[in-house]
Amino acid sequence: xxxxxxxxxxxxxxxxxxxxxxxxxxxxxxxxxxxxxxxxxxxxxxxxxxxxxxxxxxxxxxxxxxxxxxxxxxxxxxxxxxxxxxxxxxxxxxxxxxxxxxxxxxxxxxxxxxxxxxxxxxxxxxxxxxxxxxxxxxxxxxxxxxxxxxxxxxxxxxxxxxxxxxxxxxxxxxxxxxxxxxxxxxxxxxxxxxxxxxxxxxxxxxxxxxxxxxxxxxxxxxxxxxxxxxxxxxxxxxxxxxxxxxxxxxxxxxxxxxxxxxxxxxxxxxxxxxxxxxxxxxxxxxxxxxxxxxxxxxxxxxxxxxxxxxxxxxxxxxxxxxxxxxxxxxxxxxxxxxxxxxxxxxxxxxxxxxxxxxxxxxxxxxxxxxxxxxxxxxxxxxxxxxxxxxxxxxxxxxxxxxxxxxxxxxxxxxxxxxxxxxxxxx
Ligand code: HEM
Numbered sequence: 001x002x003x004x005x006x007x008x009x010x011x012x013x014x015x016x017x018x019x020x021x022x023x024x025x026x027x028x029x030x031x032x033x034x035x036x037x038x039x040x041x042x043x044x045x046x047x048x049x050x051x052x053x054x055x056x057x058x059x060x061x062x063x064x065x066x067x068x069x070x071x072x073x074x075x076x077x078x079x080x081x082x083x084x085x086x087x088x089x090x091x092x093x094x095x096x097x098x099x100x101x102x103x104x105x106x107x108x109x110x111x112x113x114x115x116x117x118x119x120x121x122x123x124x125x126x127x128x129x130x131x132x133x134x135x136x137x138x139x140x141x142x143x144x145x146x147x148x149x150x151x152x153x154x155x156x157x158x159x160x161x162x163x164x165x166x167x168x169x170x171x172x173x174x175x176x177x178x179x180x181x182x183x184x185x186x187x188x189x190x191x192x193x194x195x196x197x198x199x200x201x202x203x204x205x206x207x208x209x210x211x212x213x214x215x216x217x218x219x220x221x222x223x224x225x226x227x228x229x230x231x232x233x234x235x236x237x238x239x240x241x242x243x244x245x246x247x248x249x250x251x252x253x254x255x256x257x258x259x260x261x262x263x264x265x266x267x268x269x270x271x272x273x274x275x276x277x278x279x280x281x282x283x284x285x286x287x288x289x290x291x292x293x294x295x296x297x298x299x300x301x302x303x304x305x306x307x308x309x310x311x312x313x314x315x316x317x318x319x320x321x322x323x324x325x326x327x328x329x330x331x332x333x334x335x336x337x338x339x340x341x342x343x344x345x346x347x348x349x350x351x352x353x354x355x356x357x358x359x360x361x362x363x364x365x366x367x368x369x370x371x372x373x374x375x376x377x378x379x380x381x382x383x384x385x386x387x388x389x390x391x392x393x394x395x396x397x398x399x400x401x402x403x404x405x406x407x408x409x410x411x412x413x414x415x416x417x418x419x420x421x422x423x424x425x426x
Contacts, residue, residue, distance in 0.1 A: 009051065009318040010037035017043060027304075028331070028407040035332050040316045042324075050325045051315070054333045056361030058316045062307055062326055064369030070307040070326055072371060076178045076409060077246065079192040080171070080199055083236050084243030085374060092231065096240065099225050100374060103218060109378045111216050115153035116382050119146055122159070124389050131421040136399055139260055140417045144169075144253040150382050151248045155241055156206050157215035164202055171198040172250065178409045202245070203238040218244060244375070251301045252379045254412045256386070258299040259291060261417060262346050264398040269348060274392055288387045290348035292380060296365035298346060303331035303411040305367060330364050331411060395422040 012034050020030045031052055034041050039055025053062055062070045075087040085096050102108050123146045130137050148168060149160040174195025210219030219241055226232040263270045273291055277283030305328040313320045320326070335343040339362045341350075351357075366373035373379070402415035 006314055006319040007317050009320075010041040012037065012041070012043040026407060028411075031304075031327070031329055031332060035329075035336075040318050048325060049321065049323075050327060051309075051318075051320060052327050052329060052332075053315065054329060054336060055316055056333070056339060056359060059328060059333060059361040059364065060368065061315060062328060063305075063364070063367060063371070066313065067370055069309060069311050069313045071310050072306075073308040077175065079190070080174060080195055081243045081246060082239040084239035086243050086247055087239075095229075095231060096236075097370075097374070100218075100221070100240075103221060104374050104376075104378055106377055109381055112154040112218075112378070113381070113385075115157065116150050116385055118159070119149040119153055119382075120386050120389050122146075122149060123386065124393070127390065127394060127421055128423075131394060131423045134420065136418050136420055138416045139396060139398075139419045140253070140257045140413065143256040143260075144249070146386060147252040147256070147382065148245070148249045150252075151245050152206075154378075155218045155244065156209040157213040157217040158209045164205060167198040167202050168245065168249070171195040171202070175246065175250070175409060199242050200238065203242055206241055207237070247373075248375045248379065250410060250412075252382060254301045254410055255292070255296055255299070255379075256383060257413055257417055258301075259295040259383075259387075260396050260419070261398065261401055261413065262295055262298070263291070264396060264401075264419070266346050267395070269346065270391055270395070273348070279388070279392060285384060285388065286352065287348070288384050288391065289380065290351040291387065292383050293351040294346060294348035297334045297340070297363060298344075299411055300330035300334060300365035301410045301412070302365070302367070302373075303407065304329050328364075333362060333364070336362075393424055395424070396420075397422060 012030075016033060017030075020033060023029065030043065034043050034052045035054050040051060040053050040058050042049060042051045044050070053059055072087075072089060075081075078087040081087055083092065085093065085100065088096055103111070123142060126142060127137075145160070145165065148165065152158070152160040152164065174190070174192050178190065206219050207223070210217050210223065213220070219237075222232065222237045222240055226234070226237050269291065273284065273287040276287035277285075307326045307328065309320050309322055309324040309326055311322050334340065337343050339359070361368070364372075366376035366379075396419045398417060398419045400416075400418040402413045402417070404414040406412050406414040
């Protein structure tokens with residue numbers, strides 16, 4: 001639709017771009033300056049045109065309404081996850097999504113709830129021992145262990161074993177090297193051979209465990225598909241199951257890390273959530289859910305989503321040429337003062353005020369539209385179940401937190417979070 005009246009796209013000038021380069025060249029700083037130019041604004045990276053979309057209606061257009069124009073292309077994790085859901089496109093993506101979707105609905109995830117609860121109990125036990133010993137914990141490592149345990153149990157019906165844990169942490173270093181978005185189109189130059197070796201071994205192990213298990217698991221869903229459908233090759237089963245691990249593990253763990261950091265800075269919000277209702281009540285669960293929602297507003301872990309404009313289009317009255325890279329940045333939309341009053345404040349209550357329910361396109365930590373996060377409900381459920389157990393039992397006092405935030409594939413605290421766990425009543 002290029003016939004509509006269009007106005008010139010606001011674009012960062014060369015001088016401002018040079019100032020950004022001289023000031024350290026962090027992607028988040030560049031995008032923040034571009035955002036100042038308007039809800040749809042551009043900049044140039046070499047001969048590549050990039051458009052940043054932060055306004056609510058344009059966000060909906062890109063992610064939900066005109067998905068045939070704005071496509072996912074050459075996902076940054078493709079060298080590791082091949083044809084898995086995150087990277088797939090077109091008809092194969094549709095078939096793969098259709099197969100897994102029923103497992104991840106509100107009803108579907110109930111099958112995995114016992115596995116989540118087992119992982120919660122395990123983490124609670126580790127914390128009980130650590131609190132009794134007065135130990136300083138690396139809570140981010142505990143939270144990563146927890147979310148990995150959850151997804152591993154849901155895949156294989158087995159608890160996470162030390163060898164798998166070791167391999168996945170090692171493979172994670174490959175992912176950590178991936179930039180926020182590739183400076184040139186196409187895949188990055190990183191050597192993924194070692195990470196891929198770990199991924200292969202872990203996938204083989206998951207399949208072996210699932211084959212001998214009598215309990216339901218996500219790997220069995222994939223193996224059944226492999227037995228019935230010709231597209232589900234051995235390689236695709238590997239890619240898909242590892243996509244679930246990778247998409248679901250670091251993201252959830254990082255959200256939980258941010259949440260504990262925010263509660264350390266705002267202890268009254270923990271008190272508020274616990275005072276909302278007794279253990280097990282709907283009121284307390286809703287307040288804890290609001291803590292999660294507000295954490296993901298300030299730190300939408302997948303803070304940047306790139307799309308490729310496959311055709312010319314018009315966005316908020318600006319012409320977008322085919323070939324443009326379009327960036328969605330929930331991190332910036334969620335902190336836009338025109339959309340969110342006092343955007344820098346951590347105020348979970350805003351999610352419980354009916355009149356302030358997020359308007360469409362203003363809140364999308366899990367993306368929007370057909371490519372929105374498959375695991376959104378799963379992830380929120382696992383976070384709420386963990387917090388229902390840990391928040392009343394412990395006050396987490398952070399002793400050492402990273403001074404820097406890393407803005408890479410995910411937005412995360414750039415280093416370990418060391419904390420003391422005080423048992424309730426101390
Ligand atoms: C706090 C936790 C999580 C966050 C913030 C998050 C965020 C996202 C976002 C923003 C997308 C869309 C990316 C885009 O449109 O370019 C996405 C996709 C996806 N997520 Fe999540 N995610 C989380 C947890 C999970 C979990 C637990 C799982 C699985 C168990 C999961 C599986 C997936 C998959 C498979 C996709 C690709 C969906 C598709 O393209 O059809 N995620 N996630």
